[in-house]
Amino acid sequence: MSIYSFAAVTPSGKEVPLKDYEGKVLLIANTASKCGLTPQYGDLQKLYEQYGDKGLVVLGFPCNQFAGQEPGTSEEAEEFCQINYGVKFPVFAKTEVNGPDASPLFEYLKDRQPGTGDSSDIQWNFTKFLVDRGGNVTARVEPKESPETMKGLIESLL
Template structure:
């Protein structure tokens, strides 16, 4: 198994297989527009800008499961991200990340990289999963972990052409 077995609806409603990102290093993040961590969009975009030419992609998955902090439509979310943070990395349609209706990708991510004390549930917005070039989850980072703190791990994965 790898993340490439999954697909998801883009923010514009088209079904997209994640296999289009095969061979890339991915940072998969559940996002929200009205969260204390929302300013992380800026750093996520900076990471994307700095590393995309080397095969790095941020994938943003809006989620309204934590304090109702992503209430808007997909169109509103996309506009908010572009206008306020200049987001150009791929955004997907709103998903659930926990519970019976959680997107299958997030079931897989949580299985592969449990949180603190082995908990599977995602605790809040802006939980980050780092995925290597083979589609394998290598690390999970808490919402408080700022995106720029991941540079060393990202660079290590980018320099490894095999995985």
């Protein structure tokens, strides 16, 4: 099993195989539009603009599991980040990242990069995972760390 074994669903319900991103560096984040960390959408977009032509793809997964901070529909979440942060990277349908209904993709990411503490569970919105061009999950960056802190890691993978 690899990262390319999974698929993501767009807000309109279309399934996108992650195999479509094979050979790219992926930055995968669970996101929310009503969170104190929501401005990280802008930081993620800056990274996408800066490194996209070199092979970086940012993938956003709105999640309502943390204090109900993504209460709307998947379409509303996608529209929010486009309008408010100029997001051009793919934003997928709302996704659960912990618990019995957690996305298999996020279970895989947490298994490969469990983070710190007693549990590999995602602790809050904007947990970020880096995947190298070969599909290996190489890093996990916790929510309070700005995406900007990932520049060195991203450059080393590009």
